[in-house]
Amino acid sequence: MTSPIDIEGGGTSVVVDGEPEPKKKPEEQQLVGRSPGQLMWIRFRRDRAGVISACVVIFFFVIGLAAPLISKLYGKNPYTVYADERPELFDSAGVPLQPNGGISGEFWFGLEPGNGYDVFTKLLYGIRNSLMISLAVTVATVVTGILLGVAAGYLGGKPDFWISRLVDFLLAFPAQLFFIASMPVVVSLFVSPRDETPVYVRVVALIAVQWVLGWMSLARILRGTTLALREREFIEAAKVSGAPPGRIIRKEILPNVVTPILVQSTYMLPNFVTAEAGLSFLGVGIVEPTPDWGQMFSKASTELVMQNDITYMFFPGISMIIFIVAFNLLGDSVRDAFDPKSER
Amino acid sequence: MLRFLFRRILGSLVILVLLTVVAFLLFFGMPRDPALLMCGKTCTPDALANIHQTLGLDKSIPEQFWIFLQGLVMGRDNFPQGPCPAPCFGYSYHTNEAVWSTLIDRLPLTLSLAFGATILFLLVGLGTGLLAAWKRGTLIDKSFTAGSMVISSMQIYFLGPLALALLVYQAHLFDEPKYTSITDNPAAWFTGLLIPWAVLSTIFAAQYTRMARSAMIEQLQEEHVRTARAKGMSGRYVFFRYAWRGSLIPIITILGIDLSSLLGGAIITEYTFGLPGLGRLAVDSVQFSDLPLLLGVMLFSAAVILLCNIIVDACYALIDPRVRLS
Numbered sequence: 001m002t003s004p005i006d007i008e009g010g011g012t013s014v015v016v017d018g019e020p021e022p023k024k025k026p027e028e029q030q031l032v033g034r035s036p037g038q039l040m041w042i043r044f045r046r047d048r049a050g051v052i053s054a055c056v057v058i059f060f061f062v063i064g065l066a067a068p069l070i071s072k073l074y075g076k077n078p079y080t081v082y083a084d085e086r087p088e089l090f091d092s093a094g095v096p097l098q099p100n101g102g103i104s105g106e107f108w109f110g111l112e113p114g115n116g117y118d119v120f121t122k123l124l125y126g127i128r129n130s131l132m133i134s135l136a137v138t139v140a141t142v143v144t145g146i147l148l149g150v151a152a153g154y155l156g157g158k159p160d161f162w163i164s165r166l167v168d169f170l171l172a173f174p175a176q177l178f179f180i181a182s183m184p185v186v187v188s189l190f191v192s193p194r195d196e197t198p199v200y201v202r203v204v205a206l207i208a209v210q211w212v213l214g215w216m217s218l219a220r221i222l223r224g225t226t227l228a229l230r231e232r233e234f235i236e237a238a239k240v241s242g243a244p245p246g247r248i249i250r251k252e253i254l255p256n257v258v259t260p261i262l263v264q265s266t267y268m269l270p271n272f273v274t275a276e277a278g279l280s281f282l283g284v285g286i287v288e289p290t291p292d293w294g295q296m297f298s299k300a301s302t303e304l305v306m307q308n309d310i311t312y313m314f315f316p317g318i319s320m321i322i323f324i325v326a327f328n329l330l331g332d333s334v335r336d337a338f339d340p341k342s343e344r
Numbered sequence: 345m346l347r348f349l350f351r352r353i354l355g356s357l358v359i360l361v362l363l364t365v366v367a368f369l370l371f372f373g374m375p376r377d378p379a380l381l382m383c384g385k386t387c388t389p390d391a392l393a394n395i396h397q398t399l400g401l402d403k404s405i406p407e408q409f410w411i412f413l414q415g416l417v418m419g420r421d422n423f424p425q426g427p428c429p430a431p432c433f434g435y436s437y438h439t440n441e442a443v444w445s446t447l448i449d450r451l452p453l454t455l456s457l458a459f460g461a462t463i464l465f466l467l468v469g470l471g472t473g474l475l476a477a478w479k480r481g482t483l484i485d486k487s488f489t490a491g492s493m494v495i496s497s498m499q500i501y502f503l504g505p506l507a508l509a510l511l512v513y514q515a516h517l518f519d520e521p522k523y524t525s526i527t528d529n530p531a532a533w534f535t536g537l538l539i540p541w542a543v544l545s546t547i548f549a550a551q552y553t554r555m556a557r558s559a560m561i562e563q564l565q566e567e568h569v570r571t572a573r574a575k576g577m578s579g580r581y582v583f584f585r586y587a588w589r590g591s592l593i594p595i596i597t598i599l600g601i602d603l604s605s606l607l608g609g610a611i612i613t614e615y616t617f618g619l620p621g622l623g624r625l626a627v628d629s630v631q632f633s634d635l636p637l638l639l640g641v642m643l644f645s646a647a648v649i650l651l652c653n654i655i656v657d658a659c660y661a662l663i664d665p666r667v668r669l670s
Contacts, residue, residue, distance in 0.1 A: 301505035
């Protein structure tokens with residue numbers, strides 16, 4: 001691959017046509033100092049698939065953030081039970097009367113068979129809630145991964161041994177099984193099983209269980225990177241010049257592990273989204289009436305939907321496929337942008 | 345080899361014991377009162393006391409754990425439901441059946457599902473992956489790559505209900521997926537599991553297409569492959585003998601992970617298709633807060649995962665002579 005400096009910096013010599021300034025050598029004009037971050041940004045901008053998928057991902061986050069605003073403009077909310085409010089729209093089984101899941105000018109994405117929630121706002125809020133939970137899990141796991149991974153790699157010795165054993169141990173857990181098994185237990189820590197579980201407790205429990213079994217892969221990668229960095233000259237130089245370990249970790253090591261962190265977290269977030277949706281699908285995550293992406297899938301897999309009108313199924317399904325594909329493409333592009341050697 | 349196996353099995357046993365401790369603490373140590381969790385919303389003081397009594401919850405946690413461990417190794421006979429022979433996980437609170445026999449009962453379905461799907465997705469996934477790598481840069485490659493990207497982003501909880509709705513409920517081509525023992529009726533066994541296999545392997549195969557393709561392309565750029573080409577070996581021979589062998593290592597690694605998670609119970613698949621396997625058992629036991637059963641499923645799955653890891657590591661040595669097992 002051509003060095004980006006040649007291409008980007010090379011442009012200046014074309015612009016400075018004719019008389020070059022006599023005092024400077026031509027090479028000095030061409031070389032423009034760029035930080036690795038700038039180089040990465042330049043490479044990323046040139047990757048069309050990456051830019052498009054980044055736009056799609058940003059779009060999802062924007063509609064998630066703006067869900068209350070959009071539904072206000074649209075004039076509905078995801079909690080209205082239209083089966084009670086407008087029974088004329090449904091048949092006796094609770095299936096929307098109009099074809100294609102009741103899609104109309106009034107209900108853009110139709111109505112949910114059964115309770116008759118408005119699918120458009122339900123999906124918006126579902127995306128919002130799922131993304132917020134997954135984002136929280138990602139932040140928590142990344143912070144934990146950095147702390148433990150860098151500590152293990154930099155300190156070596158006993159801390160390294162114990163952190164590595166902990167990682168090995170947690171990786172042996174059947175993750176999905178652990179999630180569904182620990183949800184009721186974690187929830188019971190906050191509320192008595194006899195009481196109704198508030199939504200925020202379920203959210204906290206969801207974040208907690210995914211966090212506990214989510215940080216190991218990143219920690220392992222960061223440990224390896226830090227281990228390699230520790231032996232490099234610039235770290236040694238910092239040590240010799242008397243920098244305390246805290247400063248070395250913050251100023252010398254962390255800037256050098258930004259790449260694996262970013263790449264890894266773009267792969268982790270969609271996994272958390274699908275894992276969270278899976279839990280809600282199984283009925284141990286977010287439950288009705290709180291809107292959630294995964295819970296829409298569990299609604300879509302009821303016989304009522306499968307036997308009568310499968311339109312409802314496609315809204316959560318297609319939107320999630322678009323989201324995951326875009327995020328995976330974005331992850332590949334971020335990796336390529338950081339590492340020009342990698343090849344798809 | 346034997347020494348390697350011995351050491352790995354020993355290590356896995358240590359992890360398994362630690363896992364038992366953690367799982368036991370999670371279920372019986374962490375909740376304020378595990379009995380209350382199991383008893384549910386319609387709990388009477390009598391029922392609560394009854395659970396306390398049958399599960400021995402009044403004893404201290406270390407004592408309970410010791411009794412549980414003893415039961416695992418030697419069996420226990422102090423259950424009101426009857427004696428509980430050697431690997432004794434106790435009795436399910438909800439169904440009153442012995443946990444171990446329930447696990448054994450559910451195992452054939454999970455095994456059928458896992459191995460059937462594995463054969464299917466390996467054939468399809470590796471086949472398309474190899475074809476894409478062989479025809480790199482052509483239309484076939486591009487369409488396979490794009491297709492596998494989209495399909496691997498699908499989830500079982502979308503594709504499963506979709507397949508059910510289209511094939512079973514709308515087109516009436518198949519009956520609802522149902523498990524019949526292979527010894528009773530092989531044909532019914534096959535047709536009953538066909539849709540779950542197809543759905544499961546579609547998603548997995550797409551991942552293997554991508555993986556096999558990128559592993560092969562990476563291998564084809566290795567120097568020993570280039571040397572083989574340079575000394576005049578046929579492209580096909582180099583492709584299948586040299587590159588293919590090298591790309592097996594990453595594939596086997598992922599296969600080990602996938603297979604172990606399938607064998608531990610393909611939770612979402614079994615739930616989607618209503619198949620009573622280990623994964624379904626786990627979901628049910630969570631819904632009824634049936635802690636003894638849940639503990640049993642969890643330890644069983646963990647043991648399966650550890651076993652798969654050992655087998656995968658042993659496979660490395662068979663494929664790659666550079667790997668020394670010591």
